[in-house]
Every structure is written in C-alpha cells, then in structure tokens.
Amino acid sequence: MSTILASTAEAGSKSLDFSLGQQLTVIALCALTAFISHMALAVFNDGVRPFMLDFIQGRTTRTATTAVAFGLSAGFIFGLGAPMALASGVLNPWLLFLPTDVLGILSPKKWLAPLLGGAWGAVVVFGLGGANDLAHELPVDFLTAMQEMSTPILFLFTLFPVLAITKQFGRLRGGIAGVVELALVVVTMKAWPDIFPGAVAMAVGVLILIGFAVQKDLNQRRLDRAEKAKAAAAGDTEAAGDAADDPMNSLFSASAARIRRYLPLYMALGAGVCLLAQMHVFGGGEATSFLIAKGEYAEAAQVDFYRVFGFIPLIATTALASGAYAIAGFTLVYPIGYLLPSPWLAVLAGALVFAVEVLALSYLGKVLGRLPSVRDSSEHLRNAISESLWLAILFGSLMAANTMGGGLGIMIVGGLYLLNEAMGRVVVRMAAAPAAVLVGGVLLNLLYWLDLFTPVKG
Amino acid sequence: MTKILTGGVGKTEVAEALNGLLDTGRVEVAVSSDMDAAMKLRAGQADYYLGTCHTGAGASLGLLLGLLGSDVCHTFGRSVPSEDEVNSLLDSGKKVFGFGMDQIADTTPVLARAIAARAA
Numbered sequence: 001m002s003t004i005l006a007s008t009a010e011a012g013s014k015s016l017d018f019s020l021g022q023q024l025t026v027i028a029l030c031a032l033t034a035f036i037s038h039m040a041l042a043v044f045n046d047g048v049r050p051f052m053l054d055f056i057q058g059r060t061t062r063t064a065t066t067a068v069a070f071g072l073s074a075g076f077i078f079g080l081g082a083p084m085a086l087a088s089g090v091l092n093p094w095l096l097f098l099p100t101d102v103l104g105i106l107s108p109k110k111w112l113a114p115l116l117g118g119a120w121g122a123v124v125v126f127g128l129g130g131a132n133d134l135a136h137e138l139p140v141d142f143l144t145a146m147q148e149m150s151t152p153i154l155f156l157f158t159l160f161p162v163l164a165i166t167k168q169f170g171r172l173r174g175g176i177a178g179v180v181e182l183a184l185v186v187v188t189m190k191a192w193p194d195i196f197p198g199a200v201a202m203a204v205g206v207l208i209l210i211g212f213a214v215q216k217d218l219n220q221r222r223l224d225r226a227e228k229a230k231a232a233a234a235g236d237t238e239a240a241g242d243a244a245d246d247p248m249n250s251l252f253s254a255s256a257a258r259i260r261r262y263l264p265l266y267m268a269l270g271a272g273v274c275l276l277a278q279m280h281v282f283g284g285g286e287a288t289s290f291l292i293a294k295g296e297y298a299e300a301a302q303v304d305f306y307r308v309f310g311f312i313p314l315i316a317t318t319a320l321a322s323g324a325y326a327i328a329g330f331t332l333v334y335p336i337g338y339l340l341p342s343p344w345l346a347v348l349a350g351a352l353v354f355a356v357e358v359l360a361l362s363y364l365g366k367v368l369g370r371l372p373s374v375r376d377s378s379e380h381l382r383n384a385i386s387e388s389l390w391l392a393i394l395f396g397s398l399m400a401a402n403t404m405g406g407g408l409g410i411m412i413v414g415g416l417y418l419l420n421e422a423m424g425r426v427v428v429r430m431a432a433a434p435a436a437v438l439v440g441g442v443l444l445n446l447l448y449w450l451d452l453f454t455p456v457k458g
Numbered sequence: 459m460t461k462i463l464t465g466g467v468g469k470t471e472v473a474e475a476l477n478g479l480l481d482t483g484r485v486e487v488a489v490s491s492d493m494d495a496a497m498k499l500r501a502g503q504a505d506y507y508l509g510t511c512h513t514g515a516g517a518s519l520g521l522l523l524g525l526l527g528s529d530v531c532h533t534f535g536r537s538v539p540s541e542d543e544v545n546s547l548l549d550s551g552k553k554v555f556g557f558g559m560d561q562i563a564d565t566t567p568v569l570a571r572a573i574a575a576r577a578a
Contacts, residue, residue, distance in 0.1 A: 045513060045516070046511070046512075046513055046515075046516030046520070047512075047513025047514060047516040047519075047533065047535070047556075048513075048515070048516075049516060049520065050515060050516065050520045050521075050523040050524060051515070051523065051528070053523065053524050054528050059528075071535055072513050072514070072515055072533070072535050075535070075536050076513070167470070247500075247525060248493070248496070248497075248521075251524050314511075314516060314517045314520070317492070317493075317521055318516055318517075318520035318521075321520050321521045321523065321524030321525070322520070322523075322524060369493065372491055372493070372494070375491060375493075376491060379466065379467050379469070379517065382467055382517075383467050383468070383559075424538065424561075424564070425536075425560050425561070428536075428560070429560050
C-alpha cells in the first residue's frame with residue numbers, strides 16, 4: 001500500500017510552483033491589464049468589447065458597463081477559468097484577465113485599477129500555488145491523472161479543419177479533406193517519428209479551408225462585378241450599396257485611430273502577455289493548459305497558432321466596431337511565447353507583434369469586409385475547434401477518472417458531467433468534465449480516508 | 459412577411475431550429491453574417507437578427523451594436539430568457555439578440571414563439 005502511494009506521489013512531482021519572478025510578472029501584468037481596461041483601451045472578453053463603444057462615447061455609465069462586464073464574464077471565470085486552472089495547475093486567460101476586465105471598469109479612480117488588478121493577480125498565484133501543492137500530496141492525485149488529457153486533445157484537435165470544411169463547403173469536400181488528413185497522419189508517423197503526427201495534417205487542413213474560402217470570395221466578387229457592369233450598362237443607379245458602406249467605414253477608422261494613439265501602452269501589454277506565455281505557467285487556449293502542464297510546449301504552440309485563425313476576424317471586427325482592443329491581441333503572442341527560449345526575447349517579440357497588430361488593424365478591417373467567406377470560415381473554425389476539443393476533453397477526463405478510480409471514477413466524473421448538462425450547463429460545457437475530475441478526485445480522497453476506496457494503481 | 463436573419467458561430471443551427479419551429483409562410487429565416495445583417499436591418503430589408511457565440515455578445519453582436527446602437531440590441535449572455543422577458547424587450551424596440559451557443563436549444567424556441575406571435 002505504502003509503495004503504491006509513494007509512486008503516485010513521485011509521478012506527480014512535476015509540480016508547477018511559481019517562482020518569485022513568475023509571481024511578480026503575473027501581479028504586474030494583472031495590474032497593467034486592469035489599468036488598460038479602466039481606460040477602455042482593451043478588454044479580454046470579446047462579448048464585453050462591443051459595449052465599450054457606448055462607454056467610450058459617454059453614452060453609458062461606469063456602473064452600467066461594470067454590470068454588463070460582470071454578467072458576461074462571471075460564468076466564464078467560475079465555470080471555465082477556475083476549474084481549468086485547478087484541474088491543470090496552469091494559469092489561463094479566463095482566470096486572470098476576465099476579472100481584471102471587470103475590476104478595471106469598476107474602479108472609479110485611475111490609480112485604483114492597477115491596485116485591484118495586482119491584488120487579483122496575487123490572489124491567483126498564491127491561491128493556485130497552494131491548491132497545487134495540496135493536490136499533489138493527496139493519495140489520489142488528480143493533477144497527475146489529468147495528464148491523460150494530452151493524447152485525445154492533440155489527436156482530435158488535428159481534425160478540426162475537416163469539421164470546418166464539412167460545415168462550410170459540404171460533405172464531399174469535407175470527406176476528401178478527412179481522407180487527406182488521415183493519410184498525412186499515417187505518413188508522418190512512419191516517415192518522421194520525432195514530430196507530432198498531426199502537425200502536417202493540421203497545416204494542410206487549414207490551408208485547404210482557407211483556399212476554398214478565398215476561391216469562393218474571388219468567384220463571388222467576379223460575379224458581383226459582372227452584375228454591376230451590366231447594371232451600369234443598363235443605366236441603373238448603383239450608389240445604394242456604396243452609401244451603405246459609409247457608416248461602417250467611418251466607425252472603423254475612428255476606432256482604429258483611437259487605438260493607434262496608445263501604441264506604446266499596447267506594446268507594453270503585448271510584452272507582458274508574451275512573457276507570461278514564455279514562462280510556461282500559462283495556457284492560452286481551451287485545451288493548451290493541459291499540454292503546458294505536461295511540458296508539451298511545441299504541441300501547445302501548434303494548437304494555439306491554428307486557433308488564431310478562428311479569432312482574427314472576431315477580434316478585428318469587435319475592436320474596430322468599439323474602439324477597444326483585445327488584452328491578448330490576436331492571441332498570436334501565446335504560441336510565440338511558448339516557443340521562445342528566453343524571457344527577454346519574449347518581451348521584445350510581444351511588443352513588436354502588438355505594434356504590428358495595432359498598426360495593421362485598419363487595413364485588416366478593409367480586407368475582411370471584402371472577404372465574407374473568410375470571415376465565415378473563421379466562425380466555422382471556432383465552432384469546429386470547440387466541437388473537437390469538447391470531445392477530447394470529455395474523453396480525456398474520463399480517462400483521467402479511470403486512472404484515478406477505475407469504474408467508480410468513471411461513474412462519478414461521467415455522472416457529474418451529465419448532471420451539469422441536465423441542470424442547464426451551470427459550468428461551461430468545455431470545463432464541465434475537468435471540473436468533474438476535480439470534484440471526483442476530492443470525493444475519492446474522502447472515500448480513501450474513510451477506508452472505502454483503494455487507489456487503483458501508481 | 460417578417461424576416462429573421464441569423465449570424466455568429468451557431469448561425470446554421472439557429473436557422474435550422476427556427477425553420478423547424480416557425481410557419482415559414484409568415485416568417486422568413488435566412489442565414490447571414492454580422493456585416494450583411496447590419497446593413498439589411500439599417501435598410502429595413504430585415505426585421506430581426508439572432509446572433510450566437512461563446513459569450514452571447516462578442517461575435518454575435520459586435521458589429522451590430524456599433525452600427526445600430528444599443529437601443530435595438532440585447533444580449534442574454536449564457537442565460538435562458540423567459541417569454542415575458544422577450545416580449546417586454548420586443549415591446550421596447552429590440553431587434554437584435556445575442557445569446558450563448560450552448561443555450562441555442564433552449565433560447566431559440568422562446569425567441570421564435572415571441573416573434574411569431576407578432577408576425578401573426
């Protein structure tokens with residue numbers, strides 16, 4: 001019995017304790033993000049951003065905006081950020097930046113915002129550090145069991161372009177993309193056993209999707225132009241369409257100008273977020289926390305890099321429509337941070353990436369306006385990412401449950417997941433299964449202390 | 459003829475759900491995009507817009523809020539509204555609704571019933 005416990009504890013010894021430098025970075029970054037949110041320059045929650053326009057233009061009060069921000073964020077803080085962080089032992093943007101969005105907007109005074117933000121950062125690093133140490137000392141170690149998560153996440157995520165292609169361009173093209181990806185995975189496994197088998201397949205899948213979308217948009221534009229030419233030849237007035245574009249253009253260019261004015265502040269923000277990613281105590285995407293926890297940084301970088309494609313149009317449009325940017329920008333600084341070898345490089349790269357993003361915003365808005373299918377693709381991409389990760393995280397959680405407690409573990413974790421569904425998804429669907437592993441782990445430890453349960457294996 | 463446009467991440471799912479619930483002779487449902495929908499609503503070529511995304515406000519409302527103003531836009535976030543709530547929102551002139559995509563199955567019927575009652 002004691003040997004079993006000893007080996008469990010050893011397997012979990014890869015604990016994510018925060019060093020002093022990491023703690024200070026998180027606290028300073030949270031102070032900065034709260035200040036930036038107070039100034040209405042950027043918010044993390046994509047849903048809150050549109051509401052910043054009325055706030056910036058003084059049509060609504062700080063209190064009303066705080067209520068909106070809290071209402072849209074609370075579920076994701078307690079239902080996604082907190083359970084993901086406790087289940088993986090790794091920080092995530094929902095836990096850090098959604099509260100600093102709210103705290104920043106809430107602060108009536110400029111100096112109070114960074115103070116509150118920094119305090120939140122301290123609560124998170126000390127709280128999560130303590131919870132991690134405690135979890136690893138338990139006889140049933142769910143944090144180590146959670147490492148089962150990485151295989152289903154990586155292999156199912158590989159297929160997200162296939163799902164997106166099927167939804168947007170139909171079964172035939174989706175089927176072909178699926179066969180191509182499967183063949184590439186098999187070939188990669190055989191030919192380059194050292195790299196992640198899905199790497200090539202994902203790249204090709206995303207390229208196929210973008211290719212289809214651009215082709216569709218170019219064809220549509222050719223048709224539109226032909227029609228316009230015909231209408232012009234017939235002597236029709238064709239000014240209606242152009243006039244409708246005006247309010248959008250003026251809104252977009254005013255917002256882009258506002259954001260550009262604060263370029264240095266955004267560069268500091270980019271440097272901070274990139275540094276946080278470089279420290280390997282933070283996962284930016286829904287599933288990357290589990291990959292970071294296992295030390296699979298190159299794989300985490302791939303997952304978050306492809307995720308960027310799903311978010312560029314969303315973030316660009318909401319930023320241009322509101323005048324407030326995103327705390328993590330286009331989230332490109334996440335994968336760059338994971339891969340960079342030194343913190344100084346991360347600071348430099350983060351600042352540069354944010355500078356380019358902010359300066360390119362206006363141009364991006366114009367390009368995206370002309371490519372509706374590409375915008376459409378990004379929505380299908382985000383949908384496909386959540387679908388594939390939902391299954392992967394559910395399956396990985398059940399595998400973790402099996403590792404922790406066999407059939408009993410599966411029953412508790414699967415049961416809690418189903419219960420959450422039946423109760424109308426109190427916890428966000430993506431985080432429900434990891435949260436269930438967390439609760440299941442605590443429950444199994446209680447049963448162990450009551451002498452009602454013996455841990456399965458080491 | 460009342461025209462409803464759907465947009466955002468779950469646009470096809472919402473349109474399918476609406477088509478299954480509504481009398482398509484009286485209410486027309488079309489899958490759209492936020493930019494397109496904002497223009498159509500401005501021009502009076504469509505009456506309502508239902509947008510979905512993870513938060514219920516970002517991808518679904520982002521552009522419409524900027525172009526049409528907060529007077530006609532409302533987000534339910536990830537909560538499921540009651541019929542009374544929807545009716546009073548429609549009474550106050552709201553036309554653009556955003557909601558979380560994990561609540562599509564519950565929220566769409568409430569909105570569909572309230573809008574259909576007005577179309578009759």
